[in-house]
Amino acid sequence: QVQLVESGGGLVQPGGSLRLSCAASGRIFSRYNMGWYRQAPGKQRDWVAAITSGGSTNYADSVKGRFTISRDNAKNTVYLQMNSLKLEDTAVYYCNARTSVQITGYWGQGTQVTVSS
Numbered sequence: 546q547v548q549l550v551e552s553g554g555g556l557v558q559p560g561g562s563l564r565l566s567c568a569a570s571g572r573i574f575s576r577y578n579m580g581w582y583r584q585a586p587g588k589q590r591d592w593v594a595a596i597t598s599g600g601s602t603n604y605a606d607s608v609k610g611r612f613t614i615s616r617d618n619a620k621n622t623v624y625l626q627m628n629s630l631k632l633e634d635t636a637v638y639y640c641n642a643r644t645s646v647q648i649t650g651y652w653g654q655g656t657q658v659t660v661s662s
Contacts, residue, residue: 547577547651549640554656557630561660565625567640567653574621577650578643581614581625583636583658590639594625608634630660 553565565581578597584590594604594614602614613626623640637657643650 547642549642549651549653551638551640551653551656554638554658556659556661558662559630559632559660561630562626562628563630563658565627565638565656565658567623567625569621569623569640569642574616574642575618576644578645579614579616579623580641580643581612581623582639582641583634584639584655585636588636593638596623627658630658632660634658635660 548570550568551565553563555563557563576598578595580595581593582590583593592605593608594602594612596602596614596616604612611627611629614623616623635658637655639655640653641650
């Protein structure tokens, strides 16, 4: 199985930036498609960004142009650079890893991001 540990969350003012990290272990990291999801209290878990094993990226419309997902296979880590943060970005952010034949894959424990003045 794959173990995922998110970090980098915290409190930030609107318009500020944060960089989230997701460190992976337990499998060959480069084989996995990686994604970031977020869940606000009382809300469903929403997809935010994805990066394939080949490095192709996609973003939810709500974060396009503000967030950037990247991966460093040498460090077994995926990142989410978040700029121009808004109040509605407040959520617990989760990292996900899965192969192309998996529906769900593996999840990290989440890291809290709070955007507030």
